[in-house]
Amino acid sequence: MSFLELKNIHKSYHLGSQTFPVLKGINLAFDLGDFVSILGESGGGKSTLMNIIGGLDRNFDGSVTIKGKALNHKNEKALDTYRRETIGYIYQSYNLISHLTVLDNVLVSLDMTTLSKKARVLRAKELLARVGLAGQIKKYPNQLSGGQKQRVAIARALASDPKVIIADEPTGALDSENTKEVLRLLNEIASEGRLVITVTHSEAVANAGTRIVRLADGKIESDKRIRQAYDRQDKEHLSSRPLRRLASIKTAFKHFRHNLGTNSLIIFGTAIGLFSVILFSGLGNGVSHYISSQITKVANPQVMSVSRYVKDSDDDNALSMSTDDTPALSTNQLDQLKKQKHVAKVEPTYSIPSATVSYQNQTVKMRYASNWTAASTADAIKIGHAPKKAGEVVIDQDAIAKKLDKEHYQDLIGKQIQLAYQTNKPSGETVTVSLTATISGIGHSDSKGAQVNAVNTETLQKAMQQAGLSTDPTEASVKVDTLDHVEEVASSIDKVKDGHNRLYKTSTIQSLIKQLQTYVNIATFVLSMVAAISLIVSALMIIVTMFMSVSKRTKEIGILRALGESKRDIRWLFIAESLITGVLSATVATVIAYLAQRGINGVLRNLADYTFVQITFRNVITAFFLAIMISLLAALLPARRAAKLNPIDALSAE
Known part of the structure; x- marks a missing residue:
């Protein structure tokens, strides 16, 4: 039984309605150890x-058998295995891969063993030797002579x-000396x-x-043996395997x-979008962190502001400010708030507009003040202590203290000042509230203004009572026992009703921070969308480059x-x-x-004094994820x- 039969x-080519027969009933048998010239x-x-013999052409009639077993030309995987295990090609045009070295060109086949x-x-080095x-x-193929290229092809x-071994016009592009050398190697290969x-x-x-074997007009014209075939040698051959992903x-x-050079431009273009x-x-x-830190520096996040609920209020989430038309909180209502679960303390809140x-014949305008409550934080006091005792006050460093004594404002601690402001009674009468207090501390906020x-x-x-004003507050500061219970308590207070009417409106530091962070996130998202435009352009660049690469590398394929x-x-x-491009980008x-x-x-x-740009590990992972997804999507169609x-058309490409 012959090794290959x-x-x-029969094989024909079709052009429109016309058929052109090329092979017309070929029957041939080949044995190992033979050097057959067609x-x-x-x-x-x-x-x-x-x-057809090499397993590249699948569209023909008839059969190819290996050791008596028919090769299934309809099975793509079977043909891949057949070419990988059984066939070695030598071409007239060498068909070396230009971007690989001589050694790497040979290793391409060995990677599938x-x-x-x-x-x-x-083994690659031994074959090249x-x-x-x-x-x-x-060296690279463009650094070799024609004879050297053909010898690399033989080694591969x-x-x-x-x-x-199938050799297609192996000496067609060689001079006489290189022709003799190639023919000697082919005979040596057959002798093995x-x-x-x-x-x-x-x-x-x-x-x-x-x-x-003489072939003419698609038929076997003659089949002549000119010398004895070499002896068959039973020996172990290398085992093959599918190509490793690595x-x-x-x-x-x-x-x-x-x-x-070209790839660097693509990487840079993609990197700009990802960088953004x-x-x-x-x-x-x-x-976001800056906003949170600045708010929590001047307000305790465990404390919420509670006011009477007004149905026409535009914003239930904003921090309440005292207004003339906001109903006051009665003593009973303050007691009701104290009885809520997880509430640790309730204090009235007053605003001083x-x-x-006045201090030693000097007067300074104080834009805004309030009473000291649990909502205030000691972090804002830079010198001295909080006004927790009767008759004490904290003044702002820049707005008040430095204007009263620029050089030695620290020495104001322990000094008395007079504070006065005007407000209206419910009747509309304007009254002046005056008080004398001792400066216990000087505060400063990192927030501008x-x-x-x-x-x-x-x-x-x-002081309010002396001016004939009611001390019922329009707001209360409600301190919760732990930070984890703040949202729960706020929700509970918002649900308190007098019959069918809602009584209270709460505002927490967290809700304000979340609202501001939402604005920041929206702005960040808009900016990221602008960056996404450059990512889309980068993806198009990769797609175009990959399509061009496919066209340029058709023969390599x-x-x-x-x-x-x-x-x-x-x-x-x-x-x-494409993934390499994405990861490097x-x-x-x-x-x-x-x-x-x-x-x-x-x-x-x-x-x-703050780190305004805070790149996290998550941001970096997101960038790599985007880069990989862009690369994959860009590579799918070209790949x-x-x-x-x-394969036949690809090999004939120039």
């Missing part, structure tokens, strides 16, 4: 027959240890017990083998590196398919290259973003197109 092979003129069907990495490299190229392994064809099939139109080449990534990276997303997200984080501060002015509650209430790579391997090759974007964060925070530190290319 062709049985009744001789014929151009257009006689030699190359078509070679493609079960050998270890070290063994693959050793065998063909006389031991000193050329680091032998790399996976195939049983059949392999089947060598050479397609040629040269009588000299045909006579170098052991058998000549091998595809490495090949993709080598092509990426080979076109580093990271930076704007980091800015949003910083601003536009007061006059904010002032820290607060009077002891008992002292303010006494054909070579890889001929070597046994599957459609999935081709898809993964281009996807891997995200890496560059992250580096730039952190550098920008450092620079921006350094500049803004002159305005406020799919590459995988669908017909």
Whole structure:
């Protein structure tokens, strides 16, 4: 039984309604150890027959059998395995991969064997030494002569240890000396017990083998043995396996590196968009945290503001301010609030609008003040202590203290000031509230424009009573036992009713922070959408580049398919290259973003001692996720197109 047989092979090409027969019933048998030359003129069907034997052409009638078993040309995976395990190709045009070194060109076949990495490299070097190229392994194909390129092709064809070597016009582009060397190597290969099939139109080449099959007009004209075939040698051959994903990534990276200039521009363009997303997200984080920190510095987050519910109120979430038309809270209502679960303390809240501060014949306008409650925080007091005792007051450092004594404002601690402001009685009569208090502390807020002015509650209430005013507050500060219960208590108080009418409206620091953070998030989102435009442009750049890459690498795709790579391997090759672009883009974007964060925070530190750009690990992960998704989406269509290319058409591309 012959090793390889062709049985009744018919092949026709169709152009419109016309049919052009190329092979007309070919029957041939081949044995290992033979060096068979298929001789014929151009257009006689030699190359078509070679493609059928090599498992590249699937559309024909008849059968190809290997050791008596028919090869299923309808099964894509079976053909991939057949080419990977059984066939080695040598081409007239060499078909080396230009962006790979001589060594890497040979390793392409070895990557589909079960050998270890070290063994693959050793075998590649041994084969290159065998063909006389031991000193050329680091060179690229464009640095070799024609004869050297063909010897690399021979080494690559032998790399996976195939049983059949198909040589298509292997000496067509060589001079006489290199022709002799190639024919010597082919005979040597056949003598190892392999089947060598050479397609040629040269009588000299045909006579170098052991058998000549003449093909004319699609038929076997003659089949003549000119010398005895070499002895078959039973030996173990290398085992094959599907291409490793890591091998595809490495090949993709080598092509990426080979076109580093173009790819760098794409990386930079994509990185700009990703950098914007990271930076704007980091800015949003910083601003949100800044707002939260500034509010909690002047207001205790465990304390909420409670006022009477007014049905026509425009904003139930905003912090309440005392107004003339807001109903006051009665003593019974304050007691009702104290009885709510998790409430630790309830204090009346009073606002002092536009007061006059007098000290040693000096007067200063105090824009806003209030009584000291649990809502106030000691963090805002820079010198002294809170006005917790009767007759004490805290004044703002910049707005009041420095205006009273610019050089030695710290010495005001313990000094007495007079404070007066005007307000209206329910009847509309204007009255002046006056009080004398001792400065217990000097406060300062990091928030621009904010002032820290607060009077002891008992002292303010006494002054109000002396002016004939009611001390029933329009707001109350309700302190909750723990921060975790604040939202629960707020919800509970908002649900208190007098019959069918809601009684109270609450406002927490958290609700204000959340509202402000919502605005920040919206602004961040809008800025990120602007950045997304550049990401879309980057994705289009990657798509165009990948399509161009597929067009430029069409022959490479054909070579890889001929070597046994599957459609999935081709898809993964281009996807891997796109992913490399995406990951590197995200890496560059992250580096730039952190550098920008450092620079921006350094500049803004002159305005406020705070880190306004806060890039988190989550922001970076998001950028990498976006980069990978963009790369994958951009690569899908080009990769799919590459995988669908017909290997025969791809190999004939220029």
